[in-house]
Amino acid sequence: MHSDVLVVGAGITGMMAALHLADAGARVTLVDAGENAGTWANAGSLHVQMQSRFMRLYPDQVPAVEASLPLYKAAAEEWVRLDAFYGPFELVRKGGLMLAEGTVQLRFLEDKAKRETARGLTVEMLDRPALDRIAPWLGPQIVGAELCHDEGKLNPLIANARLLAELGRRGIVTIRDRILGIEQGSDGVTAQGQSGTYQADQALIASAWGAGDMVRGLGVTIPTRAEPLHMNITEAAAVSIGHLIQHAERSITLKQLGQGQIVIGGGWPARDRGRIMPPEVLAASFLGNVALAARLVPQIGGLRVIRTxxxxxxTADGGSTIGRLPQASRVVMALPGDAGYTLGPLVARMAAGVALGTAPEADMGRFAPARFAA
Ligand SMILES: Cc1cc2nc3c(=O)[nH]c(=O)nc-3n(C[C@H](O)[C@H](O)[C@H](O)COP(=O)(O)OP(=O)(O)OC[C@H]3O[C@@H](n4cnc5c(N)ncnc54)[C@H](O)[C@@H]3O)c2cc1C
Known part of the structure; x- marks a missing residue:
């Protein structure tokens, strides 16, 4: 089978890239191995401010994330446009609160807020009386917070289902196959799958953790790694939480869906069981994650967890990777950096623009795969 663009990976990035390409008139083949997509497991936080968890775990990657902050802001705006066009996805953009439980954490947030303001984010520090006006349900030990007005939340299951339906309307069906390798010839690319061979003028690689291995033979070593993470959701709560909630030091995100359930996550580990099996839930992560949520919002302590x-x-190097491979110019990478569900649609549009030859909308140099060239 021969198409204009072969899209590998049908998570949020691959789905959105396929939509843009098809809408521009390209014949698209979409192939996905059906293995462990972050897109179908994620929490639906629209992250813009730097996450304290990431800063703590990956300090060497913070410069790449910090330099990309304008991309995160633009990505949240991209989701607002998508919500208007294909939604509603229960998208709410009231902002995100990062909570402090003491003065050291408050100082950390104040410094972070200055750095983020310098990169164009809309952030402010709130003291406890100011917090009480917008989040009176917070635990008594919270002394203040950073509020990032650019942040938001949505229901990813609704968004994914709607975008999948849009693909179906355009006649794009995901082919289940695992791509083992890609070669570039003089007149196109050939991708060898476990079940078939795919030929196209170009390939757009949106296969997240699977991307590094796939393109290693093409002269780049992109250090994509799979990171197994834990999630919980509670029954519907009476409390009304409008903001995305995080913590200045501890790993947590929590937010309320449109039907009242509280989604709790934020990077607690799970156990890797390989690429085909979903990661295994760890009791320590389950307990630690929900206990922390109940400490921050005491009313959560009375709720039942309905699913975990x-x-x-x-993860890779913190930054997004968008653009043509230096030694295989028919292969376009579309890999969002940290918080990839937030970034996915914008990264997809930028990568599709590269494949279509339309002018890039941002300075693409920072995201170029050439930084990984062997
Ligand atoms: C528990 C959890 C919570 C998260 N919460 C958030 C959040 O709240 N906000 C946020 O912004 N981000 C969040 N993320 C991150 C986010 O989900 C991912 O970064 C994002 O979904 C990546 O999208 P993607 O389309 O690029 O890749 P994925 O959705 O990971 O999809 C990659 C696809 O590539 C396919 N693939 C891989 N290798 C091959 C191959 N060789 N051949 C064919 N197909 C292949 C896989 O089958 C998979 O379907 C979370 C992640 C997890 C795990």
Whole structure:
């Protein structure tokens, strides 16, 4: 089978890239191995401010994330546009609160807020009386917070289902196959899958943790790694939480869906069981994650957890990777950096623009795969 663009990976990035390409008139083949997509496990936080968890775990990657902050802000705006066009996805953009439980954490947030303001984010520090006006349900030990007005939340299951339906309307069906390798010839690319061979003028790689291995033979070593993470969701709560909630030091995100349930996550580990099996839920992560949520919002302590699961995130060097491979110019990478569900649609549009030859909308140099060239 021969198409204009072969899209590998049908998570949020691959789905959105396929939509943009098809809408521009390209014949698209979409192939996905059906293995552990972060897109179908994620929490639906629209992250813009730097996450304290990430800063603590990956300090060497913070410069790449900090330099990309304008991309995060633009990515949240991209989701607002998508919500208007294909939604509603229960998208709410009231902002995100990062909570402090003491003065050291408050100082950390104040410094972070200055750095983020310098990169164009809309952030402010709130003291406890100011917090009480917008989040009176917070625990008594919270002394203040950073509020990032650019942040938001949505229901990813609704968004994914709607975008999948849009693909179906355009006649794009995901082919289940695992791509083992890609070669570039003089007139196109050939991707060898476990079940088939795919030929196209170009390939767009949106296979997240699976991307590094796939393109290693093409002269780049992109250090994509799978990171198994834990999630919980409670029954519907009486409390009304409008903001995305995080903590200045501890790993947590919590937010309320449109039907009242509280989604609790934020990077607690799960156990890797390989690429085919979903990661295994760890009791320590389950207990630690919900206990922390109940400490921050005491009313959560009275709720039942109705489901707990784990999924595969992807890490690389902190930055997004968008653009043509230096030694295989028919292969376009579309790999969002940290918080890839937030970034996915914008990264997809930028990568599709590269494949279509339309002018890039941002300075693409920072995201170029050439930084990984062997
Ligand atoms: C528990 C959890 C919570 C998260 N919460 C958030 C959040 O709240 N906000 C946020 O912004 N981000 C969040 N993330 C991160 C986010 O989900 C991912 O970064 C994002 O979904 C990546 O999207 P993607 O389309 O690039 O890749 P994925 O959704 O990971 O999809 C990659 C696809 O590539 C396919 N693939 C891989 N290798 C091959 C191959 N060789 N051949 C064919 N197909 C292949 C896989 O089958 C998979 O379907 C979370 C992640 C997890 C795990």
């Amino acid at each position: 699961w784990a999924g595969m995130n992807t």
